Amino acid sequence: MGELSGADKLDYVKSKIGEYVDFPKKGIVFRDIFGALTDGKACVYLRDLLAHHIRITCPDVELIVGLDSRGFLFNLLLATELGTGCAAIRKKGKLAGEVVAVEYQLEYGSDTFELQRSAIKPGQRVVIVDDLLATGGSLLAATALVRKVGGVVLECLVVMELLGLEGRKKLDCNVHALIKY
Numbered sequence: 001m002g003e004l005s006g007a008d009k010l011d012y013v014k015s016k017i018g019e020y021v022d023f024p025k026k027g028i029v030f031r032d033i034f035g036a037l038t039d040g041k042a043c044v045y046l047r048d049l050l051a052h053h054i055r056i057t058c059p060d061v062e063l064i065v066g067l068d069s070r071g072f073l074f075n076l077l078l079a080t081e082l083g084t085g086c087a088a089i090r091k092k093g094k095l096a097g098e099v100v101a102v103e104y105q106l107e108y109g110s111d112t113f114e115l116q117r118s119a120i121k122p123g124q125r126v127v128i129v130d131d132l133l134a135t136g137g138s139l140l141a142a143t144a145l146v147r148k149v150g151g152v153v154l155e156c157l158v159v160m161e162l163l164g165l166e167g168r169k170k171l172d173c174n175v176h177a178l179i180k181y
């Protein structure tokens with residue numbers, strides 16, 4: 001069998017993503033990326049789809065920034081695939097040295113993100129990756145942090161987007177989701 005098309009790879013990945021009603025709180029439908037990652041083909045297809053998208057839309061990207069914690073599944077993966085560096089935005093208190101911080105709201109609570117000032121060089125071109133866009137609070141905070149240390153946000157790239165929460169309306173950069181619910 002030859003290589004699957006992008007659409008077929010996407011259908012395959014989508015079929016492996018878990019769905020849990022009322023987790024972690026009543027009324028939330030939790031979309032579980034880990035359900036897909038136990039499947040070897042889904043891992044390869046996710047890498048192919050995300051890397052292909054970045055090669056087309058952001059060929060001059062220099063750094064992939066992943067969000068704590070599920071974004072870390074993709075930042076090193078994409079950096080090694082694309083030959084860029086990668087960096088981590090982490091929840092408060094986890095990063096050493098001088099950090100910048102932003103508090104943010106999400107679908108089921110609030111938190112603070114931090115980024116090391118040394119992680120990004122002024123003017124460096126960045127793609128931010130995460131598993132999922134819900135209310136957009138996390139990616140809004142991430143774009144603010146990248147810009148605070150002088151980075152240029154080319155795009156926010158997620159595997160899944162929850163359209164009903166209209167998170168992308170909060171964001172003033174390009175946003176791309178492989179799968180929309």
Ligand SMILES: O=P(O)(O)OC[C@H]1O[C@H](OP(=O)(O)OP(=O)(O)O)[C@H](O)[C@@H]1O
Nearest residue numbers: 068069070106107133134135136137138
């Ligand atoms: O668009 P938003 O409403 O901001 O929500 C999306 C964020 O929520 C989840 O992370 P969570 O904060 O639950 O942390 P985790 O990845 O450590 O589970 C998800 O992985 C995104 O980062």
Ligand SMILES: Nc1ncnc2[nH]cnc12
Nearest residue numbers: 028029030031107132134
């Ligand atoms: N519905 C959801 N499923 C998975 N992760 C999330 N993060 C925020 N909302 C989420």
